[in-house]
Amino acid sequence: MGKSRNQNNVIITGTTGMVGEGVLIRCLNSTEIDSVLVINRKPCGYTHPKLKEIIHLDFFNFAPIEAELSGYNACFFCLGITSVGADDDTYYKMTYTLTMHIAETLSKLNKDMTFCYVSGGGTNADGRLKWQKVKGKTENDLMKLPFEQVFNFRPGFIKPIKEQRYAHKFYKYINWMFPIGRAISPNGFCTMTELGDAMINTLSHNNERRVLEGKDIIALATEPA
Template sequence: MGKPRDKNNVIITGTTGMVGEGVLIRCLDSSEIDSVLVINRKPCGYAHPKLKEIIHQDFFDFTPIENQLLGYNACFFCLGITSVGASKETYYKMTYTLTIHIAETLSKLNKDMTFCYVSGSGTNPEGRLNWQKVKGKTENDLMKLPFEQVFNFRPGFIKPVENQKFAHKFYKYINWLFPIGRMISADGFCTMLELGDAMINSLSHNNKRKVLEGKDIIELANEPT
């Protein structure tokens, strides 16, 4: 059973990347979201009446901006790096250490917060590959923090919103694969709008700790509000 909606004030990280930008676009368009705060090292290039942006360089130290992070009831965490070409040490620092540091800070400041973490299809703390283990450990430790709710999203192929600024260029050459892949395996294919809607709809739940695979993301996106 869902909780009554109050004001939904959302923090989004990673909006200069494809996933974060797509989630931002959906939140700005949604009547369910009242205000959005984005935290970036460089401007995201968007302007909107309900959007505020903080430019902050050191994501391992939010102390200087903590007073600006109060009063938010959700964080859609879309920040991350690829494991391709990264050393194990760098990947661990930028995936696990950075995520947990920001999450600990936000859980301390906002006790009623829902934390949505974009992990990835194939994440497995007992997996064979290093990235699977690191993301799995990140998911597990996020669910131990004193948030009201934690949702770990594991999308596979994500179809971008049309005309996204930060979508990977190769998507325009492979988007034709999406309907075929969706028919074969919905678990591995969702749209950016579905991912954004699923995050927004997660705010109407009560005290959840959950991992969402592709089909779960699509189901939550289509849940009535």
């Protein structure tokens, strides 16, 4: 059974990237979200009555901004780098170390928080590839933190929202593939709208720790409020 909340105050990271921007758009448009805090190294370029932005350069040290991070009941963590071209140490630091520092800080400050982590399709702590193992370890260790809820999202191909500014340019050339891919492999294809709405809908759940593959994301996005 779902639970009611008086307010849904959300922190979003990575809003200068495609996934974070898409989640931000869905949150700003949602009547279920009351306020949004975004934390970036540079301005995201969005303004809205319920949006606040903190510019903070060192994501490995959130101590200077801790006083501004209390009173939130969700974090939608959309920050990350690709493993392509990154050496092992850099990828581990930017994927595991950075994520865990932020998550540990937020779990200490907000005991009732839901933490949604954008991982990726194919993540596997026992996988063959380095990125699979690093993201899998990140997922597993997030589950151990004292959050009220943790959801690890594993999207594959994501179709961006039309008005997004930070979607990769190549998407406009390959979006025609989406309906074909969805029909052949629905677990590997979701829309940015579905991903954002699924995150928002986690807030009507209670005390869960789950890994969400593509089909799970789609189902959660269409779940009745």
